Amino acid sequence: MRKKFLGIRDVVTIAIFTAAIMMIGSALSKVFGVLSFLTAGGAILVSGAVISFLTAPLFLLMVLKVGKHGAIFLHSILYGFIFLLAGLPHMVIFYALVGLIGEAMMMPRGSGYRHVFRSGLACSVFLSVKSLHPAAILWIIGNYNPQGVHGYTAAQIAKMMDIYFNPITVGLIFVLTFVGSAIGSFAGARLLRRHFVKSGILQINE
């Protein structure tokens, strides 16, 4: 009989997928960090979309494989804990909220966690909200100490913050990431049907 709550197998699966998603995300973030110099910050707009596109299939597999409530929340909390180790304890709260949003997408009980479309939609919403984490980091640092660099005046930094926290910029990042992760989920679902469902590794509801 399937257990209702997360067991050791589920917890280990979530932890391993979280580490892999984190590795891919941080490697690509470094690339986009360098590209943002060359594109005057333009790369920041699409970085969330590209990272989400590539990590959405892993996220989808994790959710469908575990298939129980709490998987998205635990994944999100783990992300927050890893940020805590990097010196951002505030991010645990951000990720707890993002995790709750992801779980809320699966809220009507039933076959949500086994349903490809529902999981894909939850994945897109979750990754889109998660993509706003650089804004959260900037907001935290900007509010604490905005004058660490001699080349910038307080007014220039305030202007920079205004550009980043402009509703259009934030909205654009959200929409682009949503599109990226929706395409990633679609591609991921195709991969899962072709390689994992056929071989019996994964059971899903269409």
Next chain:
Amino acid sequence: MSKPLILDPRTKLGVVLVIGFLIFGSTVTQLLLLFSVTALYGFLNGVRRSLPIYVLILLLYFLSDYFASETRNILFVSLAFFSYFIVCFLPALLAGEVLVRTPAGQLMSALTAWHLPKTIIVAFSVSLRFVPIAGMEIRSIHEVMKQRGVAFFSRTGWLHPWRVFECALVPLMIRLLKISDELTASAITRGAEAPIRRTSVHEIKFHFCDYAVILLLLILTFVLLVRR
């Protein structure tokens, strides 16, 4: 070379949390003080190979900051701005590295002593241990892809992106599932699902070194908060 200090993992976690809060609101001088203290703490705890990299990042920041203020060139100013954000986190990253190097069993025993839920303890320990392994897996998959001529930046890669996407992700997914099965079997064999309290060969107890580190941390916190 002297042996690393033996600290209770709870002390290490406490250092990460306190340093994480202290870096916010600190001036560059205060950040330097924090960095010096955590560098010494890292050195005493065995973080010796990566210490020069942290120092190099710090030097890069000072260099770009100097050129930014002298030339006002946008490239140096941007570099200084971004490296400042990295420098902000150096003390916490150093403290975090000390914690990450703690053996998984010792970390789990320490977190159990804090009565944290088993789900969180297992997940946290596994993901911390798995981060470097995930990097190795991704690199080895890319190596095989290169041998088969479907690497990310090869001709095939540009002409058939879907094939590269599939060739990269499917082996990774299979490998992750396989590792999770192996780790689960190992955890269950070690009694991870047992309903009783977990015992450990590691002695989880505060020693003289722990009290000394906590005292120094309290002094540092007091000095930095008074100076603000």
